[in-house]
Amino acid sequence: MAHPTTPDAPQRARLSGNLGTGSIAFMVIAAAAPLTVIGGNAPLAIGQGNGAGAPVGFLIASIVLLLFAVGFVAMTPFVKEAGAFFSYVTVGLGSRLGMGTAYVALIAYTAIQAGIYGYMGWAVMDLVRYYGGPEIHWSVFAVLALVVVGLLGYRHIDLSSKVLGVALLLEILVMMIVNVAVLVNGGPEGLAPQSFDPQVFLTSGIGVAILFALTGFIGFESTAIYRDEAREPSRTIPRATYLAVAIIGVFYTLSVWVLVVAAGASNVTEVAQQTLFGSKNMLLDTAGDFAGAFTRNVMQILLITSLFACVLSFHNIVARYQFALAKIGSMPAPLSRVHVKHQSPALSSLVQSVTALVIIGLFVVIGLDPLVEVFGYMAGVATIGMVMMMLLTTVAVVVFFVRNPRLRKSIWTGTVLPVVAVAALGLAAWLVLSNFTMVTGGSLAVSIVLALIPPAALVAGAIVNRKDGGRTVDIQLDRVLEAESRE
Template identity: 80%
Template sequence: MPTTPASPAATPGTRLTGNLGTGSIAFMVIAAAAPLTVIGGNAPLAIGQGNGAGAPVGFLIASIVLLLFSVGFVAMTPYVKEAGAFFSYVTMGIGSRLGMGTAYVALVAYTAIQAGIYGYMGWAVMDLVRFYGGPEIHWSVFAVGALLIVGLLGYRHIELSSKVLGIALVLELLVMMVVNVAVIANGGPEGRSLESFDPQVFLTAGIGVAVLFALTGFIGFESTAIYRDEARTPSRTIPRATYLAVGIIGVFYTLSVWVLVIAAGPGSVVAVAQETLFGSKNMLLDTAGQYAGSFMRDLMQILLITSLFACVLSFHNIVARYQFALARIGSLPAVLGRVHPEHRSPARSSFVQSLTAAVLVLIFVVIGLDPLVEVFGYMAGVATVGMVLMMLLTTIAVVVFFSRHPNLRRNPWTTLVLPSAAILALTAAAWLVLANFTMVTGGSVGVSTVLALIPPAALVVGVLVNRRDAGRTVELKLESVVQEEQPLS
């Protein structure tokens, strides 16, 4: 093997450490998906603009698509020793140039969704304060307050963030399950109807829209591999956490959306969802109040905010670790690849990410964008395109990798067949996203077109600015792993 410069990863003090188990990692990535927020926001969109009472099947289909993706992702995980998530997989399978392009897409997509959630959270807290008769305070004040807390937690060791996220996630899942049980026990105005799963109901023209909004609700689930250096036995922990995250999110979404249909009644659910979209009602909170009581409604309104906080903290940790991983291979300034001597965290990368988010929030305020419709809508659109693009490239990389290394193909179903099916499914998902993109952003065709082009532009920039030496160092390191590593049985 040719001699290459020493990898920064080998330098003392540049590797993160931790003892995160399967549950901790799964909780962090599920928190990034913000399940309670998705049920309150994406579900009414899927019902009101999609296939109505058949919307739960849209979430079920999205879960299956992401499960197909996870099969190849998990099969390749034992051979990927870099904690760079998607860009490490793409580098290993396709090459350093597309790998670096994928890294740039990740930075743009996750930074965008994080900034968008600051807008959403600022609006949500502002709305809550007004609801209880408080003073009129600009949304940016609450966004900056959240940003400071997130920055402090991100600066510390990952164990602290995992505990905060775990508590927030358990609370939001519990409160939604209480509402689910209450609705199912009551039966709703039309009884415990299974009409949602009738092919004549869900196989309508709007099913693609339902799948689209379901997919946007999964953003963040795929980030398990970014915590590789901080995981306990990562070759086992990362695959388990990935499957656990997809399973919990998929079941929770499908069940909870079905419950919303029961609560309103299949015949009336579209009208109720559209009233939510036009701002006269809140489908989720009204359901909680009607079936579980006013206390549960008030508690859920508060937990919607903690859900957003958990979400933005998760994405902050993800971006900080992407920057850290890129700094370790020399693609970003080396200072971002240093570990805090006490907290053993990517503290400097975390600080830079906090600064980036603060600048974006300031720009949004100066421009005068609406925090919910424009800040969150626009940034969620960018992140959705970026997520689907990264997943598609990663799945292609999996198929290429195992095609080049037939000795590692212990099970052709998990290494070639199902990943190939995932490529087809993700291609269809990309078409759905782009064909209905104005629904995601809420903006004009012109604005939506510009936003949709940002992730592909980031991919091109990453390919063009890829440093050959840094990319080659990673490729050779990964090649040595393939030669030395024995597949897990």
């Protein structure tokens, strides 16, 4: 009997599913790993950034991403391929830059996935050690997680969405319990209104705070990658995008402010720096002090499930990127096969699992530290890639509506706000590059090499291009324009 993904088996040209706004938003928010960001990025933003003013850095990052989302959503009805960034760039700027963007996406999402496996392996190893267990190498836990992720990614997307939904609800719930406990009881200096005082947040460190806030949003834009599996793509994708940005932005800003309240505005920078040096854990200590030891212990476990949800989300994203590229002939054709039973990109998912396994093995052979080097280096590559892709996509939106003004519903959503977003993202790119050694935690030489990887991927993709030269996208767009002209 033929294997379900072999040419002898009946196949569909497209993935299928019935994902609603909530399901897609859950998967996207899970990719951002909100609890992990509060535990990791927040102390960095406070300790190395603008101290008590760090919550405003997260608020500004949220506004920047909302500006990006306006143009992204406005262009969504005219992008029929489930390829997220690269499909938008292809429609707006042509197939060469589109394919370059696709390569950047593959590199960025594969990198952050590998980095999270390192972080998760370290976190489980540390938890086992904390409870008196044996010394087990971090890679053992990373590979175990990889196997589970691979099994879930192989099956229908509905299963992954349910797992991610449960994990996400639990981590948000435990953080909100802590948030409420802190706000009800107040910190040593009250509710710390200083965080929103311009004299406090408008310091030289605000750029660093915005930088670490932006890295906490990696993956939020992947709503469009689930286009073929969405219930009503033209409505579901825009709603999920706005919902994801709003929830993540409010959650981050509130939770970082709560950390300031818990420590006290005048003392929070020192507490955050102690966390960075390993003598304290700002998030877990806050949970224990204000919500009890049980909540602290639960949160420590949910930090690991947060990482698992995050890596599962990125696995699904990369598998679908490969699937989309294979459909247009830019990756091996077998990767575009759809599993008959699970209606998933099963072979692409399997290839992604093997790729991640090889990368983890390489890190082990080299002897990299799982947290400082594996996660730090890979997060650096992903951050550069994310900002590049968002900038290219927003430029594509502006160019698309300039060339096709009759498709623009509003000059604000089609031109003005996207132009503002281009400027904001350009500033974000400068912040990332000028503080890049903070992101990677590595030397200047290592950071330069890592920073060059996404631009190199962009050039490589532009050289390879797509086999159909973008003709499929051109035909789809011509049909949209023809329908519009008849109206």
